[in-house]
Amino acid sequence: xxxxxxxxxxxxxxxxxxxxxxxxxxLAPIMLTVGIVGTTVSVVGMLGKLDAPIPFVVCWVIAAAFxxxxxFALARREAIREHEAFWSPPTRRVALALLPSGMMxxxxxxxxxxxxxxxxxxxxxxxxxxxxxxxxxxxGVRRLSWLFLLAGGTVLGCRICCSPHVVMGLGFGGLHxxxxxxxxxxxxxxxxx
Amino acid sequence: xxxxxxxKLDKVIHEKTRLAIVSLLAATPELSFTELxxxxxxxxxxLCIQLRTLQQAGxxxxxxxxxxxxxxxxxxxxxxxxxxxxxxxxxxxxxxKQSRQN
Numbered sequence: 001x002x003x004x005x006x007x008x009x010x011x012x013x014x015x016x017x018x019x020x021x022x023x024x025x026x027l028a029p030i031m032l033t034v035g036i037v038g039t040t041v042s043v044v045g046m047l048g049k050l051d052a053p054i055p056f057v058v059c060w061v062i063a064a065a066f067x068x069x070x071x072f073a074l075a076r077r078e079a080i081r082e083h084e085a086f087w088s089p090p091t092r093r094v095a096l097a098l099l100p101s102g103m104m105x106x107x108x109x110x111x112x113x114x115x116x117x118x119x120x121x122x123x124x125x126x127x128x129x130x131x132x133x134x135x136x137x138x139x140g141v142r143r144l145s146w147l148f149l150l151a152g153g154t155v156l157g158c159r160i161c162c163s164p165h166v167v168m169g170l171g172f173g174g175l176h177x178x179x180x181x182x183x184x185x186x187x188x189x190x191x192x193x
Numbered sequence: 194x195x196x197x198x199x200x201k202l203d204k205v206i207h208e209k210t211r212l213a214i215v216s217l218l219a220a221t222p223e224l225s226f227t228e229l230x231x232x233x234x235x236x237x238x239x240l241c242i243q244l245r246t247l248q249q250a251g252x253x254x255x256x257x258x259x260x261x262x263x264x265x266x267x268x269x270x271x272x273x274x275x276x277x278x279x280x281x282x283x284x285x286x287x288x289x290k291q292s293r294q295n
Contacts, residue, residue, distance in 0.1 A: 006288040009212065013282065016213055016232075017220035140231060 026078035027141075028183035030071045035177030037067045042169025056115040056164055060122075094133045101129025115164035120155030123148050123171045144179045151175065199288070205250045206281045210235065210243050215278050218253060218270040226266040244268060252277060 041063040045051075050059050079086040104125045112118040127148035134142035151171045154160065160167070206215055213233050217224060224232075230240050247253045252274030256267045270278070 004292075006285045006292075010282070010285050010289065012212065013216045016216035 026074050028180050030074050031176045031180030031183060033070045033074065033180075034067045035173050035175075035180050037063055037070065038171075038173030038176060039169055040173075042165040042173055045165035045168070046163055050165070051115060051163060053113055053115050053118075057109055057118070060168060097132040098129045101125045101132070104128075116160065116162065116167055117156060119164040119167035119171070120152050120160075123152030123155065123167070125152075126172075127152055140179065140182065144175065147175055201284050203277050203281050205246065205252065206277060208243075210239065211247055212281075214240075214243055214247065214268075215252065215270065215274065218268060219275065219278050223267050223269045226268070229268060247274070250274075 041059060045056065045059050048055075048059075050056055075091075076086055105122055108118065108121045108125065112121055127145045130145035130148060131142055134145055148171065151167075155167055155171075206212055210233070214229060217229060217232060226240065226244075229235070229244075230237060233240070235243075244253065244255060248255055251271060254269050254271050256269070258265050258267065
């Protein structure tokens with residue numbers, strides 16, 4: 001074993017220990033909450049016929065803010081329960097990984113006028129942010145990011161013409177719900193040792 | 194560099210997968226079999242073998258419970274495991290320090 005291997009091992013240990021303190025137990029309720037918010041808002045948007053660009057953006061910005069607040073509250077509750085610091089170094093890294101994609105989501109609103117294509121761009125941008133943040137999360141988060149990438153790519157590449165709320169509902173609502181359910185199921189999967 | 198430092202490294206922890214398992218367990222009170230498997234991208238069989246080795250060395254404790262009538266294995270680091278892990282990190286840091294001095 002050489003000295004650089006010792007450094008690599010120390011780096012691996014640090015990374016894994018940081019990853020373990022991410023609120024893995026809070027991930028399932030967060031995903032389910034975000035999924036329920038996404039699905040509900042898409043139904044509200046469709047019933048309210050909020051398909052014009054400005055009402056569509058306002059509707060989903062409010063939904064995103066609500067989902068973010070709910071995720072924050074759930075993560076905070078988990079941190080208090082586990083006696084962990086909320087704003088820990090790995091949490092900060094995840095927030096920083098998501099920040100550029102959040103900014104891109106705002107910028108793309110200014111350049112994309114079509115709400116359905118805007119929904120496709122949001123799915124793509126969210127996928128990239130999730131993939132970046134996935135380094136400190138369970139491996140399933142990265143797989144989820146690929147599904148978002150596929151969904152966003154399909155909407156933009158195949159020029160799908162449907163209500164933007166359907167895209168948002170299936171993407172942000174459906175995918176988060178499916179992943180949340182997957183997390184709940186695997187949490188109680190029978191294991192043998 | 195002192196070659197004795199390399200000899201002092203614990204052989205049980207030094208294996209890559211077991212090191213990853215112990216690192217995760219050192220940072221959290223307990224982890225389920227599923228959480229460990231998903232976090233490290235391991236197969237059930239591989240994780241079982243590594244956990245058994247760590248358990249036999251007395252570094253981890255595995256508790257079996259039932260949740261909704263389904264068995265659930267939970268792993269925790271024992272006091273001995275925590276000490277060995279701490280010693281292992283100490284030796285690694287010593288190796289890195291010596292190499293930087295040289």
